[in-house]
Amino acid sequence: MAEATRLSSNGTAQRGPYISVITNRTTNLLIRGTMLFGVGVFLALVLNLLQVQRNVTLFPPDVISSIFSSAWWVPPCCGTASALIGLLYPCIDRRLGEPHKLKREWSSVMRCVAVFVGINHASAKVDFANNVQLSLTLAALSVGLWWTFDRSRSGFGLGVAIALLATLATQLLVYNGVFQYTSPDFLYIRSWLPCIFFAGVITMGNIGRQLALYECKVVQEKIHQD
């Protein structure tokens, strides 16, 4: 708050407290991070539920707790990862100096999220003949997602890198016995995991960029004012 008042007092024009808070870099970063974290946790819970459904045949009536059926640390991890990714994307855009120009609007972001959930849905609900087919289909869908909503080289590179890293990390966790797949067939999960990670990175990056757009605008405005 002190920061905000100082900001507003030394500026040529006085600003409302809200604007000051937004303009404050760290606060803004914090807000964005929190929002992304929330989105990540929510998506992790919901998508986990989708996956769980595939493996368990039927739920007893009072099994709402199956939302939290997987390890407790999985949703926070997903949230943290999504916050990092969402903050990383605009940062890299700025570093590379090629701002993301394609379809910067919320409706497109929503569409992207919907397609991401759809990919998850497909991987959970559709019966594929074999795992190669599943992998190929999901890969095509993920790349399609990137082409439709991102189309930036940095986005693709980051997506692939993070997807590989995350898959590796999951594998390591599994080998060390920290985490276990509930799925009967192990290959099945391995075949969709990278694609889902890639699509998730693209989606989160999209959200992060959209959120950063507000900061950009406000900061630009501030520079202008000074």
Place this chain on the structure above:
Amino acid sequence: MAKHRRLRQNISAAFYRHGLLCASYPVPIILFTSVSILTCCYPLLKLPLPGTGPVEFTTGAKDYSVPSHEPQGDLGERPDWYQGPPVAYIQQVLVKAAVSPWDSSLVPVDVFRSPLGRVFSLLEEIRNHVYTDRSLETLCLQVTELLPGLRRMQSILPEHGCLLVSPGNYWQNRRDLFDSDPDILKTVHQHEPKGIHTSATLKDLLFGVPGKNTGVSLYSRKRVVTYTITIALSSYDARFVASLRARLKQLHPSVNCTLREDHMVHVHFKEEIGIAELIPLVTTYIILFAYIYFSTRKIDMVKSKWGLALAAVVTVLSSLLMSVGLCTLFGLTPTLNGGSIFPYLVVVIGLENVLVLTKSVVSTPVDLEVKLRIAQGLSSESWSIMKNMATELVIILIGYFTLVPAIQEFCLFAVVGLVSDFFLQMFFFTTVLSIDIRRMELADLNRRLPAEAGMPPPPKPGPLRPREAPPPPRPSPHTITLQAPAFRNLRLPKRLRVVYFLARTRLAQRIIMVGTVIWIGILVYTDPAGLRTYLAAQVSEQSPLGEAGLPPHLGVAPVFPGGDPTSTLSVLPAPEPTPLPENQSQGHGASRPGGAPLTSPQISWGSEDEEVWRRLSFRYWPSLFSYYNITLAKRYISILPVIPVTLHLNPQEAIEMRHPQDTQHAPRSSAKTTDLQTDLTLYKVAALGLFAGVVLVLLLFCLYRVLCPRNYGQNGVQHGRRRRGDLPCDEYGYSPPVSEISPLLLRGHSMDIECLASDGMLLASCCLAGQIRVWDAQTGDCLTVIPNNGLRRSSSSGCWEHRDGWDSLTPTCEPDALMGTESRAPVFVDTDEYNEPPLRRRVTPSRPTLFGDQPDLTPLIDTNFGELPPSHTTVGFGFDFGGLVEKAYKEHEASPTMHFTAPTPPVTPAPPQRRRSLGDPPVAPPERINVSPGEWDSSVWSLELRGNLIAAGRSSGKLELWDAVEGTLRCCNEDGSSGITALAFLNNRIVAARLNGSLDFFTVDINKPLGLLQYRGPPGRASLPSSPCYSSEDVISCQLTRSVQCAHQKPITVLRAAAGRVVTGSQDHTVRVYRLEDSCCLFTLQGHSGGITAIYIDQTMVLASGGQDGAICLWDVLTGSRVSHVYGHRGDVTSLVCTNSCVISSGLDDLICIWDRSTGIKLYSIQQEVGCGSSLGVISDSLLVTGGHGCVSFWDLNYGDLLQTVYLGQNSEGQHVRQLLVLDNAAIVCDFGSELSLVYVPSVLEKLD
């Protein structure tokens, strides 16, 4: 390539024709589309309703054989799920037991205690039944453990054995437990869930009949207890079942039973949707709605945003329905779960095309005919639409070749959906759009009448464009025009009228009231213990024929229309129910004769008993099996014909079976229970009704808050969150097409523009670099460039710094200063050049040619050096190069520099040394040299333009008068030392407000005043390049006539002059009004509680002021009294404009508020984008222009509707319109970063006036 272009042209032409067609015949086309939608949706009627209800299939029991796994194909009516063995065969034994004859010595508990007790012997019989070495144990469905979550049911449901369910399970199938149970009802009810439940409860499960039909209650009037024993068999042995049936029938014959026994019903269950499955579904729907919301929010500038959004959604939805319908027609029944793929289909089909269409049509010229607008908009977007359509089709085709059946099916649907969506867009949405736009045009027409009323046609001042019209002259001064009420009504926005209508008629409250009443009525009627049963009882009592009344339960099996008519006649209980003395309920007793004869309960069998499970919840079987983790989803069970068992018990038996507590508790508890029951029902109904009402009210309130903005009439919802500027290109790289209003960009300033001034013909601007440029307001040509002499650009750092930096550099030259200057001069110039010369201020720094003037400098420096007064050499720190260079620069500046301003041909070359020859006293050489260093860092703080004189007030307190055409300094006044914060130039007076709060009045004397006037007389481009009308001998002097030293205690922030008055506003919270002629202070207006930030005064002597406290005051200039005082903004009021009827204010909160001038009521407000709040202007009485994020928007003042948005540049990211100036000739000048933008608004004006 040519082919490609030809194709494109063809498509465009086709779309154009199509647009014309749609706009010409809207009604037939809409009818046609509706008919085609309905036709395509017709096959949907054949589809079963979506849901999870089970499907049945009946076969004969005699020749039953387990269906094979392979579909045989030829069995036409056999459903495709009827393959393989069922999960289980269900054999139910339906037991009806009654104590008969009934006599008065029996207590109510006797109704069910002994009949229930017989279940144990029956169970024993069934368990021990053996038919040719096959016992039940070998045939029945063996179950293992219950699910872990159901431990509490462990004692009741069977585990590790046959799945055999009966009421005996309550007592672990042990007779002794039953006999020692003091309260059977309590045992039965203790497992019932509290609250409302829809699925099968434990009581339903064990009894096998709906709870109210069991007869296990204290106030049962039939006194017949009904329950089933349910056996699940894993394999079907017809002989075993037949022998069991025969045995039971033999033991307990049912005399009048004619139930059919030859049918087997197979029930197939669909996939269940549990909560766990619903959560992702709900999430996708939420995302879908967010997507639709964010998409439709972008619809702009149409008459009815909501209508168009609705049309867009309808388009997408009906295209989906059409696709499903068409697929059904061609035999592709959807096997996918429609609910879950639907959101993805919508997302795939998308709303983008619709939005692009709207945007494109809206951005066509407003003054065109509607037909042409639609056609143009369509054709301009035709290519992108076709391209996207083709891309999507290709993607879907690729998806089709994944060869995964589910994806293939999805793709098939998506293709049909896409095609039908395209069809609907082209026919339905386009037509709706044309209707909408036509409505907008009509509204414009309607608006013309009041706008023109009482206004003389404005004379056209003969500008370049015939369409341009100046704002109409204001009516007579000193009057505040009040409007007729009718006119004011007309101005109300439509939404507001709807709200008023709702408020007036109290529609919402009435609807809620009626709804609540109906709700309560339905509740009362449908409640099981409520009105309906009572009515039914009444009817059945009164009618002589029992069956004339309502049947006690409505679940009559439709499959078997009727068995024996005689048996159905005896379905109903005895017409005269016999009340028990201790059981006479208060509600029913009155209507019944007290001394009715006691009749025995009668056991009757009807067709409804054939399939008793039908009356249960359809989740009965799935939930029973789910307890053992057996899913019935996508599987089926076979239900064998029921075995009827009739038990007649004599009263003696019943009395023997009594538990000692039964007689003690029963009568008392029965009365209490009935009492409690009715009471509870009443309370339940009342509570539910209340709850429903509250929920309804809350819902409507929320709806109201969502639909209506915070303020009545505030257009926040629609206009508030508009974010046009931040998207240079949208979804498909679409950028707004070039509209007829094309802004003229005036480029030349190197930095952001700070001051703007105009007198209609000329336009002066000053940027942060201190450079003043004069432009022709008609053509946008740059006429003159007046460079700054205070700032220089350092090429190394790329930023602007003050002269001080230069001064610090001089000591390096100091040792050589007194040596021969001939040799030193080149060094000096080199240093100078390195530091990006202050000598070349006239040139924009980016130009590489600027070094060309280097040779000019050396002689200048030389000569000046020679002429240096000796006093300078005696200065303590040695030779002042700064002064030298400055002087050289001053000299050089006046020299002809045509080659620098090459793109501005109209500038006439001025003779060199012009200023010297003028002999202007203030700029005499000695003065120039002795000038204080402070002068150098003076920047232009304020700018005014009249005729061809530019008055510039500098931060050093210097007032300069420049010739706008020639770019020469005509006059300079340095009487004050405090910075000039504001200037007003009226007639031949200049008023300067200073930072220290003083107010200086200057008089500009021109010895040939006619010349000036003559120049102003014939305006126009042609006269400008020619020589000015006054010769260079004209001496313009500017004299301080009066200085009001302490006009304000604090710096003066605003200064406005009009109608012979000068109004100043200061940070000391006061406004002062001065007379211009004698600079006499007339009033000091107090009323603000913060510094004054904005003032408006015009010829009609309307004075408005706004302060830092967010308040706006209207004053009467004649009396000095405050007319009105409103608080409108959070934060400073940044600008104020008044029209005849309203006051428009903008604040730091980026809100533009429109107030009624006479009443001070806020009409509405417009939320601006961040940082764009202060730029606004009024073009005519009803046209407001505001600056935005890279664009300017035109608003209709009367309605608050956005008329048009003009984008200032192709790449408009990051630039705000910060200042906006409305010129007389209906042009707008706005600064746009370092550029100026000149926007002519002929078409908008024409529409309005």
